[in-house]
Amino acid sequence: MSSLTHPSASDSVDEIEKSTIRKTIMMLVPLMLAMYVVAYIDRxxxxxxxxxxxxxxxxxxxxxxxGASLFFIGYLLFSVPGNLILSKVGAKRWFALSLCAWGIITIALAFTQSLTMFYSLRFILGLAEASFYPGLIFYSTQWFPTKYRPRIVGFLVTASMFANMIGAPLNGSLLSMHGIMGYEGWQWLFLVTGLLALVLVLPVLFFFPGTPEQSNFLSAEQKKWLIGRLEAERREQADKSVDTLFKSLTDKRVLALALVYGFICFGAYGISYWMPTIVKSFGVSDMANGFLNMIPWALVMLLLRWLTKNPDRTNNPFINVAMPMFTAALCLVGSVYFFSQPAISFAFICGVVLSVFAIQPCFWNMAKFLSGASAAAGLAAINSLANLGGFFAQNTIPLVRDQMQSASAPMIYLAIVMLVGGLCTVMIIKWLQRKDAPSSATTVTN
Structure with missing residues (x-):
């Protein structure tokens, strides 16, 4: 009879878990998303x-x-140092400084007069933004248990889709301001998007929460549960072979994951960079181009909402990481085959975007062997090395276009890269599973 009137201990813990995660998401995620939206619009x-x-x-x-790709060189050089600084000085101060820096640099791009100036500013912009995304990933590991992290990364990727969705018509509209107050459309684009970053500096300084230990929005019971859960997971999942900065940066698993994520970045930046040009080749105006570019990002937002709602859907790296690369390659070929039929070609382009961006919430679970201070360096190393994929994408895709004199040639090139990426990913996933098997067996034995 008492079991009907008094909740069990497990029910009580479940309720604490749900309320803690719900409140933490409510307090942390909105500002994280606002910052990431501005960052992605800037990219x-x-x-x-x-x-x-x-x-x-x-x-x-x-x-x-x-010039566009030099962003990724700065990103590569400063991602790890920046994330280590973040782990020392705190997310609030470092994110505010990053926003301020990249806002000013983006505004300066509006006054570019030479290639030298353009190259310099793009490189420095990479330095300013280098630790932002890996910093958010690291920050989420300090607040959310493992099973909730794909949801948080899903929120971030959804934010990037939202940024692409609203950024496309915003950028198209700003290009249409050509001649107003003596500025060209591309100058207005840099001026306005740079100001967006500066607007967020004060909210971050005044409202961004600190660590769970310092939080004032969790009750004592919720704080105790969260800190205990995170500490238990660190002890269980942490691999002592990567418990120092040097070990985390040189671990073969970190380098292998950087290669996988590099292919993902190549596809993501390749399609994002070239899609406005492809749509423009359909004969549409700048404004229509912006609105058409909203469609694939809106579709990805819906897909990610469904995918990350249930943690079980993000567990299989073969299905969630490797298979979408093959799908993206197939859709890229389809977009070229039906290039003379813009509606069908655009539908295949939407398929590319859906495939590439659905990978990211699932990918970071493959790096759960990193924890503590080494996670700041390891996650940043994966992200910074992988963003060389963006460097090569923005360098080689225009080169293919110039050499082949064809708007569709870059899509075939991108398809080949994604196919190779899928094959490499399958092999790396199998290798990681074999490498992880002995430690899992040891844990069970103990």
Whole structure:
């Protein structure tokens, strides 16, 4: 009879878990998403600026592509140091400084007069943004148990889709402001998107929460549960072979995951960078181009909402990481085959976007062997090395376009890269599972 009137201990723990996670998401995620939306709009603006900037300044596609890609060199060099600084000084101060820096640099891009200036600013912009995304991933490991992290990464990826969705018409509209107050459309694009970053500096400084130990929005019971759960997972999942900075940076698993994520970044930045140009080749206006580019991002938001709602859907790396690469390659070929039929070609492009961006919430679970201080370095190393994929994408895709003199040639090139990426990913997943098997057996025995 008492069991009907008094909740069991497990029911009580479940309720604490649900209320703690719900409250933590409510307090942390909105500002995280706002920052990431602004960051992604800032990354997207270069692909729209290209539509006017190349002809306005008399540059070639490949010269512009080199400048755009230098962002990733700065990103590579400072991602690990930046994330280590973040882990020392705290997310609030470091994120505010990053927002301030990249806002000012983006505004400076509006006054670019030479390739040298363009190259320098793009490189410095990479330094400013280098630790932002890996910093958010690391920050989520300090607040959320493992099974909830794909949901948080899903929120971030959804935010990037939302940024692409609203950024496309925003950038198209800003390009249409050509001539207002004596500025060209591409200049307005950099001015406005740079100001968006500066607007968020004060909210981050005043409202961004600290660590769970320092939080004032959790009750004592909720705080105790969260800290205890996170500490238990660190003890269970942490691999002592990567418990130092040097070990985490040189571990073969970190390097292998960087290669996998590099292919993902190649596909993501490749399609994001070239999609406005492809849609423009259908004969639409800048404004229509912006609105059409909203569609694939809206579809990805719906897919991610469904995918991350149930943690069981993000557990299988073969289905969630490798298979979408093969699907993306197939859709890229389809977009070229039906290039003369814009509606069908665009549908295949939507399939590419859906495939590539559905991978990211699931990918980071493969790095759960990293924990504590080594996680800041290891996660940043994976992210920074992988973003070389973006460097090569924004460098080589315009080069393929210039050499082949075909708007569809870059899509075939991207399809080949994604196919190779899928094959490499399958082999790496199998290798990681074999490498993890002995430690799992030891844990069970103990």
């Amino acid at each position: 997207q603006n270069i692909s729209f600026a290209k539509l006017q900037m190349v002809s306005s300044l008399g540059w070639s596609e490949s010269a512009f592509g080199l």
